[in-house]
Amino acid sequence: MHHGSRTRILYCLSPNSSMTTKELQEYWRNEKRHCRQVKVLFEIPSARIVEKHLSKYVAYKIIIIQTGSFDENKSIIERRYSDFEKLHRNLLKDFNEEMEDMTFPKKNLTGNFTEEIINERKLAFGDYLALLYSIKCIRRSKNFIGFLTRPELEEAYSCLRGGQYTKALELLLEVIALQEKLTSHSPVLIIPTLCAIVVCHKDLENSRGAYEFGEKALLRLQMHCGHRYYIPLLETMITLAYELGKDFVSLQEKLEERKSKKGPLKAVTLKELAVQEYVQ
Template structure:
């Protein structure tokens, strides 16, 4: 779809609705629709736009507008059958479109705290719940962090984004009385606002330091469990990590691949082939455009054996593996199994 066609469509829609309102009637389905191109023209222009965008964007480019291209493509393909809808069906369709296009943002809540202690002192652990807005979120991800973790995050972010964070307020450190109910209540509000303000800054929320605040301790613990053979505990941790990554890294989903592959390893060693296959296919869908990734060949190799075991299509996976091996220059990536890669993660 060209930009000219979109502008004409929008302008025509506004004029028709305005005219209908003046005449005291609802716009008909036929009158709302523009003179749309033919199906062949739809297909050709959509594919051309998608190919140009794919060629010009990198895997983690925050300006790639991939989501917008997908929305435009959906509008083109769906508009050709609008004339078959009743007025009520058309109203429901546009209501659904408006809901689906509503931007998804994150909401940070701190619903509870608890007092913990180490060998030296007591401290407060704040439970942070991350909720996706814009639709019902049944996968609420949560973690626990102490004030010193927030303090470290703030100090590290200021090194890279001091100018962008000049208006971000961080609650001051208090040495005496920091375990009182009154202070904890004030800190809950202040820390919640702090995370919200950070997330509103694009370069900050996409930074490695911001992401590591939410997942690094859990990731390190999870890989430690994998190395120790504690697959049940590792699965619990990585399920939470993947949930967090889905919310925090929509700009670069490839960051989820190691965590998904760790889940494949854990489910496979627990003889849960169906779940391992599900996680593996999710990782493969992300790696379709990144066949040179270090996890791609080991994952394909594992998925072939899984598919054979549970009665899934393994022939197509074998074909993909053979094709990518023929193009491989660096054969070192073929020397490790998926489990070996998982065991080597987070090892200094």
């Protein structure tokens, strides 16, 4: 699917900045109702053996499907056995009690690359992810969400820091589709990604695209005015609104109001914040 159409599907319910308070309340009520109906399914249909340098491993293709009241929108990632192993180890530290009956596919001394073992693991890992997701505290945990999104985010931010804005944007649009599936309980979690998309669009001189994603970020920050991204985002949005001939006065008022409450601040731009994310 083309990224643009994917974005339209994801954000077809997004409100606009001219909504009244009553309309916004209704919007969020609908959002919550949709979120309650959303379920995420995991499928591992295939795997491939990867050989590079001196290493050899199996990469498992994971398809994540969101069901419920939304259109199905698949996200596809690849993870290797060691990624699953690390996830399991990290989750055990925080959720030992919840995971006491879970079995994790053991690594064999030999035969890890046979078709039989790979097929067994495909099924086992699919069941494992479904089981983890069924436990609320685990599916909302940083480690679980990070397992599904972090490698792609690290690559995207690396491209952003390297000035490869087109590639970074492509990766970020992919990952935000998945992040939205996983973070409906806390929409503010995707603020950094939304703002990184704003930065990419802006540096690619697509002011309209930048403004569109900036609006989505501001909407999620309405109840989080102390968020570190709030003031830099407002400053960027004022510039974009001015360029596009949109209302920037209300944004300016919000900015001045926030600054008056916070006192003197060290000026940080949205881009400066974005490039600091996922520094390895």
